[in-house]
Amino acid sequence: TKWVYGFGNGTAEGSAEMRNLLGGKGANLAEMSNLGLPVPPGFTITTEVCTWYYEHDKSYPGDLRAQVDAALAEVGRLTGRAFGDSANPLLVSVRSGARASMPGMMDTVLNLGLNDVTVKAIGEGAEDMRFAYDSYRRFIQMYSDVVLGVEHHAFEEILQEHKDNNGHVLDTDLSAEELAVVIEQFKALVEEELGRPFPQDPMEQLWGAIGAVFGSWMTPRAQTYRRLHDIPATWGTAVNVQAMVFGNMGETSATGVAFTRNPSTGEKALYGEFLVNAQGEDVVAGIRTPQDLTEKARLEAGSERPSLESLMPEAFREFVTICDRLEGHYRDMQDLEFTIERGKLWMLQTRSGKRTAKAALKIAVDMVSEGLLSERQAVTRVEPAALDQLLHPTIDPKAERDIFATGLPASPGAASGAIVFTSDEAEQEKAAGRKVILVRVETSPEDIHGMHAAEGILTSRGGMTSHAAVVARGMGKPCVSGAGLLRVDYRAGTLSAGGRVLKKGDTITIDGSTGQVLLGDVPMLQPSLSGDFATLMGWADGVRRMRVRTNAETPADARVAREFGAEGIGLCRTEHMFFEGERIVAVREMILSETEEGRRAALAKLLPMQRNDFIQLFEIMKGLPVTIRLLDPPLHEFLPKSDEEIAEVAAAMGVDAQKLRERSHELEEFNPMLGHRGCRLLVSYPEIAEMQARAIFEAAIEAGRATGAPVVPEIMVPLVGLKAELDLVRDRIDAMARAVAGETGAQLAYQVGTMVELPRAALRAAEIAASAEFFSFGTNDLTQTTFGISRDDAASFLGTYQQKGLLEQDPFVSLDRDGVGELVKIGAERGRSARPEIKLGICGEHGGDPASIDFCESVGLDYVSCSPFRVPIARLAAAQAAL
Ligand code: ADP
Ligand code: MG
Ligand code: MG
Numbered sequence: 001t002k003w004v005y006g007f008g009n010g011t012a013e014g015s016a017e018m019r020n021l022l023g024g025k026g027a028n029l030a031e032m033s034n035l036g037l038p039v040p041p042g043f044t045i046t047t048e049v050c051t052w053y054y055e056h057d058k059s060y061p062g063d064l065r066a067q068v069d070a071a072l073a074e075v076g077r078l079t080g081r082a083f084g085d086s087a088n089p090l091l092v093s094v095r096s097g098a099r100a101s102m103p104g105m106m107d108t109v110l111n112l113g114l115n116d117v118t119v120k121a122i123g124e125g126a127e128d129m130r131f132a133y134d135s136y137r138r139f140i141q142m143y144s145d146v147v148l149g150v151e152h153h154a155f156e157e158i159l160q161e162h163k164d165n166n167g168h169v170l171d172t173d174l175s176a177e178e179l180a181v182v183i184e185q186f187k188a189l190v191e192e193e194l195g196r197p198f199p200q201d202p203m204e205q206l207w208g209a210i211g212a213v214f215g216s217w218m219t220p221r222a223q224t225y226r227r228l229h230d231i232p233a234t235w236g237t238a239v240n241v242q243a244m245v246f247g248n249m250g251e252t253s254a255t256g257v258a259f260t261r262n263p264s265t266g267e268k269a270l271y272g273e274f275l276v277n278a279q280g281e282d283v284v285a286g287i288r289t290p291q292d293l294t295e296k297a298r299l300e301a302g303s304e305r306p307s308l309e310s311l312m313p314e315a316f317r318e319f320v321t322i323c324d325r326l327e328g329h330y331r332d333m334q335d336l337e338f339t340i341e342r343g344k345l346w347m348l349q350t351r352s353g354k355r356t357a358k359a360a361l362k363i364a365v366d367m368v369s370e371g372l373l374s375e376r377q378a379v380t381r382v383e384p385a386a387l388d389q390l391l392h393p394t395i396d397p398k399a400e401r402d403i404f405a406t407g408l409p410a411s412p413g414a415a416s417g418a419i420v421f422t423s424d425e426a427e428q429e430k431a432a433g434r435k436v437i438l439v440r441v442e443t444s445p446e447d448i449h450g451m452h453a454a455e456g457i458l459t460s461r462g463g464m465t466s467h468a469a470v471v472a473r474g475m476g477k478p479c480v481s482g483a484g485l486l487r488v489d490y491r492a493g494t495l496s497a498g499g500r501v502l503k504k505g506d507t508i509t510i511d512g513s514t515g516q517v518l519l520g521d522v523p524m525l526q527p528s529l530s531g532d533f534a535t536l537m538g539w540a541d542g543v544r545r546m547r548v549r550t551n552a553e554t555p556a557d558a559r560v561a562r563e564f565g566a567e568g569i570g571l572c573r574t575e576h577m578f579f580e581g582e583r584i585v586a587v588r589e590m591i592l593s594e595t596e597e598g599r600r601a602a603l604a605k606l607l608p609m610q611r612n613d614f615i616q617l618f619e620i621m622k623g624l625p626v627t628i629r630l631l632d633p634p635l636h637e638f639l640p641k642s643d644e645e646i647a648e649v650a651a652a653m654g655v656d657a658q659k660l661r662e663r664s665h666e667l668e669e670f671n672p673m674l675g676h677r678g679c680r681l682l683v684s685y686p687e688i689a690e691m692q693a694r695a696i697f698e699a700a701i702e703a704g705r706a707t708g709a710p711v712v713p714e715i716m717v718p719l720v721g722l723k724a725e726l727d728l729v730r731d732r733i734d735a736m737a738r739a740v741a742g743e744t745g746a747q748l749a750y751q752v753g754t755m756v757e758l759p760r761a762a763l764r765a766a767e768i769a770a771s772a773e774f775f776s777f778g779t780n781d782l783t784q785t786t787f788g789i790s791r792d793d794a795a796s797f798l799g800t801y802q803q804k805g806l807l808e809q810d811p812f813v814s815l816d817r818d819g820v821g822e823l824v825k826i827g828a829e830r831g832r833s834a835r836p837e838i839k840l841g842i843c844g845e846h847g848g849d850p851a852s853i854d855f856c857e858s859v860g861l862d863y864v865s866c867s868p869f870r871v872p873i874a875r876l877a878a879a880q881a882a883l
Pocket of ligand 1: 040092093094095096107108110242243244245246247255256279280281337338339348349
């Protein structure tokens with residue numbers, strides 16, 4: 001088997017297409033090399049080796065070593081050096097690279113191959129001992145940290161002490177002699193920690209680093225990340241070994257990162273940062289503040305420090321040309337890493353750049369006008385879930401802003417919450433239903449869970465490309481980074497700036513669009529949905545097949561959903577209307593009455609209110625379909641619970657408190673979820689269905705007259721398991737339709753259908769369809785009843801299931817295709833077999849989940865229905881599913 005793929009010198013054995021085998025980084029290094037771009041030569045050990053490694057008790061294929069040796073020799077040939085050679089040594093970087101870029105994987109090790117002998121040769125070759133020692137101390141530090149597990153900060157402390165003792169501020173101020181001393185101390189530290197010396201043999205170093213990359217694939221951090229992003233463990237990571245180029249060879253050398261367009265706004269302008277005389281991750285580590293790439297950016301930022309454009313014009317021009325070339329080649333915004341060694345530019349990475357939703361929209365729309373993309377391609381370029389960011393509030397410009405501090409606008413949107421200083425606290429507070437802002441000096445991959453739990457993230461250190469900024473943008477969370485004047489004191493639990501001190505629990509608002517940190521809970525505005533958003537959504541609407549409806553029962557929700565493009569209501573839960581204002585009194589009266597007569601009297605009071613609700617919804621929906629579900633929850637939910645409440649309600653209703661308590665007791669159920677609810681209530685009390693049907697019909701007539709758009713209501717009977725249940729309720733509805741038509745002389749068009757939310761209904765769909773003009777898959781209940789897992793109790797064990805790998809995803813969030821999905825498929829097929837024109841939709845939470853929407857398309861459902869704020873997401877996801 002071929003385990004190793006070489007690249008460099010204008011050719012490569014791999015290409016961008018081989019991402020699965022070579023990982024993202026390796027595939028793109030090969031592609032850049034094929035394009036003839038300046039890429040230091042190297043090779044990629046494939047992801048198949050990773051899989052092999054874990055299938056064979058963490059060992060390597062027998063022929064791997066020979067292939068690595070040969071590839072290493074070829075890199076030596078191309079660079080005119082030899083790995084481990086004492087006169088002309090080759091140094092390499094060892095870089096991990098999975099298919100999808102993945103925090104949590106091993107950090108890159110640079111300058112590998114250095115030891116007490118080769119460091120001299122490197123220094124003499126470059127005629128710069130300071131550079132050689134700087135590389136060596138970096139190597140010991142990185143290798144010890146990521147491969148040997150000696151903590152990073154121990155080295156930092158030694159370095160800091162040296163700087164302090166010698167009056168230096170920056171790492172670059174340290175002389176060759178000083179660095180030589182630092183190195184001796186580093187080595188002593190390693191020996192003390194590990195009980196053996198720092199490895200001097202380059203081959204041992206290399207295999208140590210390769211093993212560490214494969215080992216990092218199974219760390220808890222990496223596993224958590226994979227779980228959150230649905231990346232299967234079987235994908236594995238590749239290892240890239242690449243000849244070093246040096247950005248730390250003095251003032252004509254540099255290293256930097258860039259985006260071909262602004263990742264925050266999408267503006268078509270090169271955007272990035274660099275540092276002179278630096279290596280690797282110095283730029284993102286926030287130790288020195290990086291400089292702007294372009295003059296334009298420098299002027300806009302009002303920075304005194306020169307841009308790369310003015311400092312190294314030739315390398316800069318070449319870089320700009322390469323950026324354009326790569327963007328055109330990949331037809332996407334690129335995120336690039338480069339190093340300049342004594343004026344010569346080298347490309348170290350390219351990939352599709354992460355971007356905010358706003359930027360994603362702008363870039364997709366711009367690229368269509370630039371002729372780089374077709375409209376259909378543009379539709380695939382925006383991640384549906386990311387639209388959420390655009391639907392988030394921004395700070396009301398009229399609101400008073402008490403600015404506490406200002407940092408970088410790292411990820412747009414605004415959020416308020418209580419200050420917490422650790423990710424664990426963020427998670428706990430969130431679980432307790434509180435909103436928090438995670439405040440850190442800087443974040444690391446260990447903070448992912450806290451960042452997920454927080455409304456927003458604030459850091460005192462780090463630039464626009466810092467960990468916090470990149471991850472927050474990916475998550476669509478507001479983030480302010482590098483608020484330098486902010487002092488975060490973890491020990492004291494305080495956050496201070498400008499003489500003011502805040503504590504854990506105090507409320508702040510961050511504005512990720514301006515970088516401001518504000519005191520208190522600041523008023524916010526809803527976002528606008530015009531411009532690029534409207535353009536792209538228009539294209540999406542043009543390609544999608546499924547309709548998108550909303551789950552709404554209040555006029556406010558219905559209006560929002562219409563603005564977001566909902567094409568009707570897929571689920572109106574009438575019980576929500578029963579809680580409002582004085583209605584609850586009539587509802588309780590109905591529940592408490594012992595006779596049908598009494599119930600009818602109470603229902604008569606509810607009728608005009610219900611009718612009014614429906615008129616409003618029908619008017620807002622202007623002839624679009626509206627599905628109204630008849631009363632669903634167990635009656636017990638409507639009764640007061642505590643003794644005080646009971647006393648109060650009894651007094652208000654003029655009934656005996658004791659009687660009320662008894663009735664409440666009677667209605668209590670061991671397992672209400674599976675109890676007297678849904679159509680079972682309507683079977684017991686058909687008069688409820690009659691009242692609701694009358695309200696619906698009368699409202700349809702009135703709204704139809706008022707708007708001129710005829711209303712064809714869809715009446716949905718919940719929790720049907722037997723055809724006979726549906727028939728019984730349906731008879732009452734049909735009778736009511738005849739009655740209302742007779743009274744008013746109006747023509748009535750309507751449909752009756754059912755929610756498919758019990759496995760039996762899915763299995764018996766053919767016979768049920770004889771009485772149902774539509775099915776709506778109620779996948780919340782269908783998931784509960786298929787798994788036999790109560791949604792309200794699932795939290796205590798589903799997490800464990802996910803951690804132990806029993807379930808990849810929470811089935812209440814993303815539809816379980818294999819089980820629940822099979823029932824949906826069966827229900828759809830059998831329903832259609834009996835009634836080919838039957839209308840099929842889905843109305844659980846899954847209706848707004850892109851992966852579940854993709855499934856709905858594959859089953860051929862007619863529409864999905866979701867909460868108002870997810871409507872745009874569903875429109876785009878439905879379009880992508882259709883492509
Ligand atoms: P990450 O996935 O965290 O970005 P990389 O493997 O891209 O890690 O490495 C991070 C940085 O290390 C690169 O941006 C580059 O600056 C530096 N680097 C990696 N390989 C080399 C190399 N062969 N020569 C010089 N610098 C390198
Ligand atoms: Mg890294
Ligand atoms: Mg990189």
